[in-house]
Amino acid sequence: MLTSLFFFFLFSSVTTAKTHRFVKTVSPSSLGLDQPQKLSHLHFFLHDVVAGTNQTAVRVAAAPATEKSPTMFGAVVMMDDPLTELPDAASAVVGRAQGIYASASTSELGFLMAMNFVFTEGKYNGSSLAVLGRNTVQSAVREMPVVGGSGLFRFARGYATAKTHYFGLLEAVVEYNVYVFHY
C-alpha cells in the first residue's frame, strides 16, 4: 500500500507538471524588455546627520555589549538621509536614502547596509534603487551591490561606490557613484 502510494506520487510529479493559475509565462516584449539595456551613472552626495535639530539617522537598537565594542557591534541605525547634487547640503536634493545600517563586524567598523535610494527629480521622481551590501566606512572606497529597483529602474542591477567626503561630529557627507543596467 505504502509502496504503491510512493510510486503514484513519484510518477505524478514526473509526468504531470502541476499547473498554477497564479503564474504564467509572458513574453519580455509585453513589458518592453525586448529593448537593449541602458547603463546609467548616478552621482550624488548623501548627508548622514546623526545629531542636532535636523537629525536624519537615529539609532534604534543595540546589544548590551555594543557600548563596550570598539566597532559598535550590534548597533542598528535607521536613516532617511537627503541626497544632493553637490557636497553642499543646500544644493539641489535629488532623493533620499531610506533604510538601515547596522554594525556587523567585530573586528573593524563595518556596516551592513540595507537601503533604498528614492529619487525625486523630474522623470526619476518615485523611482528607486535597492542596495544591499557591506560598508567598511574607514576604507577609502566601499563598493555595494545594487540588487534591484523600481519605476524607471525596474530590473536594475549594478553597483554603488561610496567615498567619505566629510566626516564631522554631527554629520558625514558621502559621495556616491552608482552604475546600473536597466531598461
Ligand SMILES: *[C@@H]1O[C@H](CO)[C@@H](O)[C@H](O)[C@H]1NC(C)=O
Ligand atoms: C536645519 O535645517 C534648516 C532648514 O533647512 C536650516 O535652516 C538649519 O540651518 C539646519 N540646522 C542645522 C543645525 O544644520
Ligand SMILES: *[C@@H]1O[C@H](CO)[C@@H](O)[C@H](O)[C@H]1NC(C)=O
Ligand atoms: C514627486 O511625486 C510626488 C508624488 O507623486 C509629488 O507630490 C511631488 O511633487 C513630485 N516631486 C517633484 C519634484 O516632481
